[in-house]
Amino acid sequence: MEPDGALEDALVRTSFRVMAVLTRIGSEHDLSLTQLRLLGLLRDRRPRMTDLATFLGLDKSTLSGLVERAERRGLVTRGKSPEDRRVVDVFITPAGQELVERLQEQIHVALAPYTDPLHADERHALTHLLDSVSRGPAGDAGKNAL
């Protein structure tokens, strides 16, 4: 039997490992972890600024800067909504889309060495256990992947 808190410690330790991988891959493309997540979110969504702030857990003023820098690099675009003219929708550009797909691929490759030692049934079990965990406590919103 593990000591109390062993599972939580293992989760924290693993998460720092994964974040180190994401940080490294991001920085190879001059992207912070936050820009990485931003692009990931935009991959299959075109949210408004406020939605992005909520998803990322950041202030809307922070989003203004984040999106502005991504836009300056040609990765995303902003467009005013026709229905409600206060709203700004954010889209990924083709260049951004291409980049995010490349990143996804590199992330998988970089994580593979960590997961490769597992047998097929272990991979299967771990995937399902992590899905349970990241689904979170009942009543916690669905949230985002990368």
Added chain:
Amino acid sequence: MEPDGALEDALVRTSFRVMAVLTRIGSEHDLSLTQLRLLGLLRDRRPRMTDLATFLGLDKSTLSGLVERAERRGLVTRGKSPEDRRVVDVFITPAGQELVERLQEQIHVALAPYTDPLHADERHALTHLLDSVSRGPAGDAGKNAL
């Protein structure tokens, strides 16, 4: 059978969840994720500046600022090594020690809702699988917990 990359996606998703928890708890104490890790590392070590930079994957100049701000808050201290007078050793203070223990406790409490739904045998299995994963590819240094 899961699609290819499902395990990697689950790892990334879970890691972002865990980081969100750590970020929130840190910010409740005015600590960045990096300061949190710094204190965690110092909990049972008294490394030199260069060691810390290596552990955290940061430049030594970044460490100077990080440690300086933590020192200003009374959480850590710096002391010149007597053997090699170029070296600076970093220690956690009693106040820092007390804080880091409180943080550890809060982190466990905050993660519990995610892990509570698992049965005892699932918790056991997940702990061991995560330990395998975070042990990493053969030849990867031991590294740190929180």
Added chain:
DNA sequence: TATTGTTATACTCTATAACTATA
């Protein structure tokens, strides 16, 4: 009045380059 977003400001985090002091 309330909501959406931006701007101004201030601080932290980060790396690069140049430096000091030891070794």
Added chain:
DNA sequence: TATAGTTATAGAGTATAACAATA
């Protein structure tokens, strides 16, 4: 010469407060 650490500088990330535009 090489190593340990700091400082100066510049840019990104972040929140708070004040603001403009729209509802």
